[in-house]
Amino acid sequence: MSDFSGNILGQPMPSASDEGEVFEVFQQDQKDPFPHHGGNVRAPDGELAVHYAREFYGRRQESSRLWIIPRSALLEVRTQTPLPPAREMFGDGETQVNAAQSFAVFGQKQAGRPLVWVQDLEEMAPEDAEKVTRRTAQNIEGGYVRLWVCPRSAILELTNQDLLQPPLDRSYRRLDGYNIREKLRIARQRVQAEKELSS
Amino acid sequence: MRAPTIHPKLALTAKIQDEVGHAELLYRLVEDLGKPRSASIEDLIAGKGKFHNTFHYATKTWADVGTIAWLVDAAAIVSQHALRDSSYSPYARTMQKICWEESFHMMHGRDMIITMMNGTAQQREMAQEALTRWWPTLMVFHGPDTPAEKDKDISVWHIKSKTNEALRQEFLNAQVPRLREVGLIIPDAELRYDEQRERWIYSEPQWDDLRAIARNQGPATAERVGFRRMSYEDGQWVRDTLLQRHSTTTAEYIA
Amino acid sequence: MTVFVEAKDVPTNLKQPLSNLLLSLADDEFILGYWDSEWTGVAPTLEEDVACSSIAQDEIGHARIFYQEVTALTGTPIDQLAYGRELPDYRQAQLVERHRGDWAFTIARQFLYETADLLRMESLSTSSYQPVAQAVAKIRREEVYHMMHVDIWFERLAQGTPTARQRLERALESLWPDALGLFEQFPDEDMLLQNGILTTSNAQLQQAWLASIAPDFARLHLAFPASPSSHSDVPGDVQYLPLITPRLGGRYGQHTQDFRVLWEQMTMVYRLDPQASW
Numbered sequence: 001m002s003d004f005s006g007n008i009l010g011q012p013m014p015s016a017s018d019e020g021e022v023f024e025v026f027q028q029d030q031k032d033p034f035p036h037h038g039g040n041v042r043a044p045d046g047e048l049a050v051h052y053a054r055e056f057y058g059r060r061q062e063s064s065r066l067w068i069i070p071r072s073a074l075l076e077v078r079t080q081t082p083l084p085p086a087r088e089m090f091g092d093g094e095t096q097v098n099a100a101q102s103f104a105v106f107g108q109k110q111a112g113r114p115l116v117w118v119q120d121l122e123e124m125a126p127e128d129a130e131k132v133t134r135r136t137a138q139n140i141e142g143g144y145v146r147l148w149v150c151p152r153s154a155i156l157e158l159t160n161q162d163l164l165q166p167p168l169d170r171s172y173r174r175l176d177g178y179n180i181r182e183k184l185r186i187a188r189q190r191v192q193a194e195k196e197l198s199s
Numbered sequence: 200m201r202a203p204t205i206h207p208k209l210a211l212t213a214k215i216q217d218e219v220g221h222a223e224l225l226y227r228l229v230e231d232l233g234k235p236r237s238a239s240i241e242d243l244i245a246g247k248g249k250f251h252n253t254f255h256y257a258t259k260t261w262a263d264v265g266t267i268a269w270l271v272d273a274a275a276i277v278s279q280h281a282l283r284d285s286s287y288s289p290y291a292r293t294m295q296k297i298c299w300e301e302s303f304h305m306m307h308g309r310d311m312i313i314t315m316m317n318g319t320a321q322q323r324e325m326a327q328e329a330l331t332r333w334w335p336t337l338m339v340f341h342g343p344d345t346p347a348e349k350d351k352d353i354s355v356w357h358i359k360s361k362t363n364e365a366l367r368q369e370f371l372n373a374q375v376p377r378l379r380e381v382g383l384i385i386p387d388a389e390l391r392y393d394e395q396r397e398r399w400i401y402s403e404p405q406w407d408d409l410r411a412i413a414r415n416q417g418p419a420t421a422e423r424v425g426f427r428r429m430s431y432e433d434g435q436w437v438r439d440t441l442l443q444r445h446s447t448t449t450a451e452y453i454a
Numbered sequence: 455m456t457v458f459v460e461a462k463d464v465p466t467n468l469k470q471p472l473s474n475l476l477l478s479l480a481d482d483e484f485i486l487g488y489w490d491s492e493w494t495g496v497a498p499t500l501e502e503d504v505a506c507s508s509i510a511q512d513e514i515g516h517a518r519i520f521y522q523e524v525t526a527l528t529g530t531p532i533d534q535l536a537y538g539r540e541l542p543d544y545r546q547a548q549l550v551e552r553h554r555g556d557w558a559f560t561i562a563r564q565f566l567y568e569t570a571d572l573l574r575m576e577s578l579s580t581s582s583y584q585p586v587a588q589a590v591a592k593i594r595r596e597e598v599y600h601m602m603h604v605d606i607w608f609e610r611l612a613q614g615t616p617t618a619r620q621r622l623e624r625a626l627e628s629l630w631p632d633a634l635g636l637f638e639q640f641p642d643e644d645m646l647l648q649n650g651i652l653t654t655s656n657a658q659l660q661q662a663w664l665a666s667i668a669p670d671f672a673r674l675h676l677a678f679p680a681s682p683s684s685h686s687d688v689p690g691d692v693q694y695l696p697l698i699t700p701r702l703g704g705r706y707g708q709h710t711q712d713f714r715v716l717w718e719q720m721t722m723v724y725r726l727d728p729q730a731s732w
Contacts, residue, residue: 039293042227042236044442051603052505056224160598163599166596166599167596168515173303187380187382201719201722203723208514212511212514213507216504220504223504314732318732321730426496430495434496434557436615437499440611440617
């Protein structure tokens with residue numbers, strides 16, 4: 001999914017469902033310079049979300065890195081409307097929300113395209129992160145039609161290569177694991193021979 | 200359970216795993232549009248689901264597995280490709296992922312059937328028998344020849360880009376030569392390509408069978424739905440215990 | 455200590471014991487993988503279905519590696535090994551051949567098996583038989599994921615709803631005798647130990663295993679059918695004495711009705727024509 005702040009009917013999408021929370025999954029493979037949005041999974045919590053993300057976005061060794069982010073931690077920065085106060089956005093009542101944190105910025109270049117990671121904002125208060133993100137929207141070459149921020153602390157990262165690129169043969173579940181050329185040649189020969197016999 | 204040797208056992212398990220994964224992707228989309236997963240599944244096990252017509256038929260032999268993987272998936276891919284450009288981009292992206300995964304299934308099925316056709320006489324008979332039995336189902340897969348203006352998925356919702364008949368023709372174009380080249384006989388004496396009209400001519404399929412399926416009354420429907428219901432109910436206590444722990448953990452870097 | 459670089463380096467008198475050992479390792483993973491794969495399509499959640507299926511496929515993949523090592527030693531093709539033996543020629547521990555059961559049974563068995571296998575794989579990583587040491591090095595890396603997954607679930611069930619907890623306790627009670635049979639002595643174990651093919655005896659591994667999981671059972675207040683007693687002179691040398699009778703026999707071809715049922719289904723198509731290629 002490329003767009004998760006509103007569904008086709010314009011309503012905000014549920015970040016929790018009747019059996020857990022939705023986690024957005026960003027994936028990066030060898031050729032990608034940075035992670036891009038791949039889809040989402042639902043899990044009761046972050047621990048299982050990481051497992052499931054690996055299954056849905058990594059079991060065919062298609063990713064070398066995954067970011068798993070609770071949908072509720074991704075906040076869209078709308079250039080027109082102001083963001084709610086920082087303590088509402090990022091506070092859980094316990095953490096110091098005015099304390100400096102790192103943020104990741106994600107952007108969408110064109111409607112319908114997947115989100116990509118744009119940049120990290122180091123050590124900023126949430127209000128500053130908002131300001132910088134808006135400036136980014138205006139200044140970055142190529143522009144982004146939409147932007148989101150999330151605290152870096154909310155990103156669950158999976159880079160363990162034993163999980164993403166395990167050592168043993170899994171070609172049976174990939175297209176490149178099948179080579180039917182030789183078998184086809186044998187089959188065609190047989191069919192040809194049978195035709196000749198009967199004619 | 201009955202896969203003959205290690206490689207087909209692994210490949211088949213992976214294929215079923217993928218199908219489950221596809222269900223998850225589609226149910227996730229539906230949930231984001233407002234319908235909770237439990238509601239979708241409850242509809243399914245109450246026999247109200249609209250799942251695809253091929254699931255209503257029984258599988259009899261090992262050759263069915265290869266036949267289904269090759270031909271049913273080929274038929275599905277043709278439909279799915281037509282949905283990849285859907286105007287609803289989350290759906291389009293999901294269909295792209297599904298198509299990418301289905302391409303391995305079709306290759307796996309074809310590999311299995313060709314291996315059987317190159318094998319013993321008993322194996323060849325098994326493969327032919329499976330094709331003979333499944334062909335009528337494949338011919339109704341894409342639905343009746345509904346003109347574009349009457350097909351809401353095309354004209355109104357812009358989800359689908361081709362008519363049912365166009366999809367069926369695409370399927371026949373791709374698969375008939377491939378079936379024949381390995382020595383399989385298609386059980387339709389009328390089937391031939393008309394050069395002038397540039398289309399495949401075939402015997403009229405049994406549309407009554409398809410109508411029964413649309414009412415969830417196919418030959419294996421009750422058993423399949425019943426089995427789903429039982430498995431789902433058996434797992435309720437597990438879902439209940441999962442719901443107990445519902446909070447996001449803070450960042451865990453799994454290095 | 456002699457190191458055996460490849461199959462042809464193995465002396466004749468060691469071939470059979472080594473091949474039996476490899477078959478045990480292969481059969482354990484193979485049969486467990488088969489039961490675990492029975493969740494594909496019917497697991498409690500769709501996400502868990504996919505996760506569980508990967509684990510089952512990994513297990514069958516690991517079995518395949520060990521069967522390939524047997525082929526290298528004996529020449530018998532792998533599918534004939536996997537599907538062509540008669541019932542008493544299989545060498546898995548009875549723990550893995552029991553029917554998949556409910557979710558709690560699967561998780562409980564997985565926990566007992568994975569924690570034991572962790573130690574077994576570690577001890578084989580320094581085997582004098584190089585092909586096994588190399589295979590095990592790769593397998594261990596993949597098992598990390600399995601262990602993570604079962605740890606999560608074992609905790610959740612133990613600390614879950616009363617139903618979850620009860621089902622887990624019942625499953626464990628049923629499985630413990632079989633779990634103790636995981637460390638049944640191998641045929642010709644002494645010879646394998648003398649030659650460094652095995653680096654630790656089953657008895658020692660069992661002790662290490664019980665010591666490694668006792669804290670988890672204590673923390674989760676789960677019954678643990680072995681009691682620690684320090685009766686040696688060495689301080690801290692605790693021996694665990696099982697309080698129940700282990701169910702043995704798997705390593706010697708003695709199997710249960712559950713396996714008979716599985717074997718019949720599993721080998722049905724293969725037996726139609728063992729010469730056929732699929």
